[in-house]
Amino acid sequence: FTLPPLPRNVEFVPLTKDLIPSFKRLNSLTLPVPYPTSFYSESMTEPHHSLTIMALWHPTPPSDPPSVETEKPHLVGAIRCRLLPSSILYISTLCLLAPYRSHGIATHLLQTITARAAEEHKVKSVAAHVWEANEDGLEWYDKRGFEVTGKEEGYYSKLKPNGAMLVQKAISVSDLLA
Numbered sequence: 155f156t157l158p159p160l161p162r163n164v165e166f167v168p169l170t171k172d173l174i175p176s177f178k179r180l181n182s183l184t185l186p187v188p189y190p191t192s193f194y195s196e197s198m199t200e201p202h203h204s205l206t207i208m209a210l211w212h213p214t215p216p217s218d219p220p221s222v223e224t225e226k227p228h229l230v231g232a233i234r235c236r237l238l239p240s241s242i243l244y245i246s247t248l249c250l251l252a253p254y255r256s257h258g259i260a261t262h263l264l265q266t267i268t269a270r271a272a273e274e275h276k277v278k279s280v281a282a283h284v285w286e287a288n289e290d291g292l293e294w295y296d297k298r299g300f301e302v303t304g305k306e307e308g309y310y311s312k313l314k315p316n317g318a319m320l321v322q323k324a325i326s327v328s329d330l331l332a
Contacts, residue, residue: 164262168206180231207233235271241279
């Protein structure tokens with residue numbers, strides 16, 4: 155698996171209060187379950203805030219000279235994680251709008267947050283739950299070295315089927331060098 159360079163139009167930024175409405179909308183558009191208001195307010199507190207990254211798409215790459223009419227960048231992707239016991243970085247949400255899925259943005263989000271968490275929190279592995287019917291999601295994690303380590307029936311109580319696959323990956327040197 156070869157990761158393409160991040161497009162020049164993409165900028166990774168921390169979550170700000172101004173971005174919370176866009177983050178809520180992004181999650182509601184791309185994920186099958188709603189997240190409560192507490193999820194977003196908790197995202198602004200440590201250690202969650204340092205484990206949350208927003209991907210902004212600029213109509214004109216930020217390094218280009220500004221044009222007369224500069225459009226504001228828009229949120230196209232995000233990752234939000236939390237720390238679990240046993241030095242595990244848990245991916246609470248990882249989402250990207252469909253038109254931007256061929257640019258490697260989600261993988262760059264994952265690698266950026268993994269390297270940060272390994273350095274700042276000494277995590278040793280990364281884990282996530284993936285809805286059992288989300289074949290694209292399971293394949294995405296598989297291509298990035300994650301293994302299915304279990305299945306939890308009833309994890310998604312409002313979805314049919316309601317199970318989640320637990321995927322996990324040990325952090326390697328290549329994850330830290332990316």
